[in-house]
Amino acid sequence: MKRRISAVAAVAVAxxxxxxxxxxxxxxxxxxxxxxxxxxxxxxxxxxxxxxNDAGKLEPIIEAWNADHPDExxxxxxxxxxxxxxxxxxxQSLQAQSGDYDVMALDVTWTAExxxxxxxxxxxxxxxxxxxxxxxxxxxxxxxxxxLYAAPQNTNAQLMFYRTDxxxxxxxxxxxxxxxxxxxxxxxxxxxxxxxxxxxxLTVQTTQAINSWGGSxxxxxxxxxxxxxxxxxxxxxxLAEAYANGDIPKAANGYTEEQTNLSFLAGETVFAYxxxxxxxxxxxxxxxxxxxxxxxxxxxxxxxxxxxxxxxYNNGINVYSENKATAFDFxxxxxxxxxxxxxxxxxxxPVLASIYEDESLIEQFPYLPALKDxxxxxxxxxxxxxxxxxxxxxxxxxxxxxxxxxxxxxxxTNMSDAITSSTAG
Numbered sequence: 001m002k003r004r005i006s007a008v009a010a011v012a013v014a015x016x017x018x019x020x021x022x023x024x025x026x027x028x029x030x031x032x033x034x035x036x037x038x039x040x041x042x043x044x045x046x047x048x049x050x051x052x053n054d055a056g057k058l059e060p061i062i063e064a065w066n067a068d069h070p071d072e073x074x075x076x077x078x079x080x081x082x083x084x085x086x087x088x089x090x091x092q093s094l095q096a097q098s099g100d101y102d103v104m105a106l107d108v109t110w111t112a113e114x115x116x117x118x119x120x121x122x123x124x125x126x127x128x129x130x131x132x133x134x135x136x137x138x139x140x141x142x143x144x145x146x147x148l149y150a151a152p153q154n155t156n157a158q159l160m161f162y163r164t165d166x167x168x169x170x171x172x173x174x175x176x177x178x179x180x181x182x183x184x185x186x187x188x189x190x191x192x193x194x195x196x197x198x199x200x201x202l203t204v205q206t207t208q209a210i211n212s213w214g215g216s217x218x219x220x221x222x223x224x225x226x227x228x229x230x231x232x233x234x235x236x237x238x239l240a241e242a243y244a245n246g247d248i249p250k251a252a253n254g255y256t257e258e259q260t261n262l263s264f265l266a267g268e269t270v271f272a273y274x275x276x277x278x279x280x281x282x283x284x285x286x287x288x289x290x291x292x293x294x295x296x297x298x299x300x301x302x303x304x305x306x307x308x309x310x311x312x313y314n315n316g317i318n319v320y321s322e323n324k325a326t327a328f329d330f331x332x333x334x335x336x337x338x339x340x341x342x343x344x345x346x347x348x349x350p351v352l353a354s355i356y357e358d359e360s361l362i363e364q365f366p367y368l369p370a371l372k373d374x375x376x377x378x379x380x381x382x383x384x385x386x387x388x389x390x391x392x393x394x395x396x397x398x399x400x401x402x403x404x405x406x407x408x409x410x411x412x413t414n415m416s417d418a419i420t421s422s423t424a425g
Contacts, residue, residue: 035097035319036118040126044323045073046102046330050313051086052078054105057154057348061339065330072326074103083107094119099320102327105313106150108141108380109387112222114316115149116385121317123148127328134335138351141380142314144222149316151331152351154343156311157374158208159296159367161264161272161282163189170297171271174212174238177300178247180270190269192242193260196252198399203381203391204309205273206398209235211309211379212301217394222384223423225416227394233408234302240402253403265290273299275311279367280347296367298374308378312349344368349375389422 050058055078066073077100079086087110093100094117106114114120123129129151131139138152160177162170166187171177177192184191195201207217215232218225226232242248255263257274264272265282267289272278279296282288299306315331317324333339340350344361349371355361356372382390397415400406 036121039322039324041325042323043072043326045071045075046321046323046326047075047077047100048103048105048330049077049079049090049101050105051081051083053081054313054348055079057343057346058105058334060342061334064339065333069326072323072329074330077101090114094318094320097320099318099322102318102321102323103331104316104318105153106316108310108312108314109391111142111150111314111316112144112383113385113387115144115147116222119316119319120149121319121321121324121327123151123317123328127317127324129328129332133353134351135353135375137310137375137378137380138312138314141310141312141383144383144385150314151316151335153313153315153331153334154348155351155375155378156275156349157308157371157378158204158273158275158299159279159308159370159374160299161274161278161294161296163270163290163293164295165293166270170295171300172304174300174302174306177271178242181247184270187270189267190249190263191247192271192273193249193252193255193263193269194273195255195257195260196243196248196399196402197254197256197259198395199256200391200395201256202395202398205239206236206394207379207381208273208299208306208309209239211235212299212306213238217382218384218390218419218423222382222386223420225419227419228412228416233412236398236401236412237408238302239398240405240408243402244405253399264294276349276367276371277347279365296370298370298377305373305377308374310375310378310380312351384423386423390419393418393422 055076062074062076079089090101090104121127129148134152135155138155142148142150142152166183167180181191194205210217210232213231213235215229215235216226260272260274261278261281263269264278265285265288282290282294299308317327321327335352337352340352340355343350344355356368362368384390393415397411401408401411
């Protein structure tokens with residue numbers, strides 16, 4: 001039996017100030033540190049909280065668990081659809097030191113923040129999680145200050161979509177891609193589209209470029225900016241030059257993932273950077289002009305495969321949970337081969353590496369090998385407890401360089417200063 005309630009009914013906490021990070025980057029030594037030793041052996045009913053947009057993918061897993069664990073039932077709590085609403089609901093509850101949400105599906109960018117505040121149970125000691133079978137980049141996204149604070153649940157990485165009727169040799173470097181400009185012009189098509197609107201999508205594109213060129217955004221402490229390196233500058237400069245030259249069309253300055261999807265399906269571009277969901281839409285939508293005329297590969301860098309920016313969810317155990325033993329067993333259950341294969345069948349990329357070698361799945365989802373290549377080279381977004389502010393610093397200043405044409409040296413200085421300011425509290 002599946003149990004399900006909404007977060008609105010579950011939470012009555014209101015009017016709390018959404019604090020930045022009281023843990024101050026001390027490796028989870030924040031307000032919940034005293035609770036870490038409690039409930040480690042306790043079992044009983046638990047709740048699993050996840051955004052309503054993706055919660056349905058967990059329903060079969062919860063039903064299977066509940067059928068075998070009648071005394072440790074999991075109740076699915078649906079959080080708001082929008083990411084900000086999900087985070088706000090969880091933060092309000094955790095600031096009240098509530099155990100309402102025993103297991104929380106966290107956007108990968110929230111893990112460091114929640115860990116720094118002391119809201120997550122470290123997955124070590126009695127709750128040690130074996131991560132050897134998981135994709136390394138997903139484990140990195142769930143790790144803060146050398147401690148694993150969450151169990152990777154599912155993942156994602158952007159891919160390079162390309163027109164097989166135009167591209168005769170798949171690009172393996174950035175220059176290889178740009179070399180198709182004449183072919184694009186001959187067909188009156190854009191060369192490459194991506195998300196350059198000033199929002200989280202631009203942070204994704206910018207960090208992909210920075211990481212692909214060998215740079216980084218912040219140091220391991222999650223605070224110290226590192227975007228002033230030559231490598232980071234080169235990554236941003238590559239995007240800025242491509243936009244200025246028309247290799248990336250001017251319209252991309254307003255593109256989100258969905259605008260990218262619609263443009264590619266309309267047959268308007270040779271290449272596109274986007275998430276794997278676009279494969280399904282390009283193959284299934286009746287209006288798709290590119291059905292059976294495209295394929296995917298890993299995004300590219302200056303000398304080979306690029307470093308795609310990781311997406312997905314990490315499952316954190318609430319440090320205030322009363323039944324942590326059950327919570328831990330449930331997050332391990334999600335990582336079983338059967339459940340991870342179920343994710344793949346729902347186009348919800350799994351974190352278990354072996355799933356990407358399943359021939360029956362590859363036949364059904366031909367993009368899986370390319371996605372595995374992308375995930376092998378992927379890197380998390382900046383692992384920092386100040387992610388929202390860091391992301392804004394990246395997007396605002398990248399937009400200034402790429403779209404507005406400001407000098408990259410100046411922009412990187414401003415980005416670095418904004419990161420320093422935002423992480424000083």
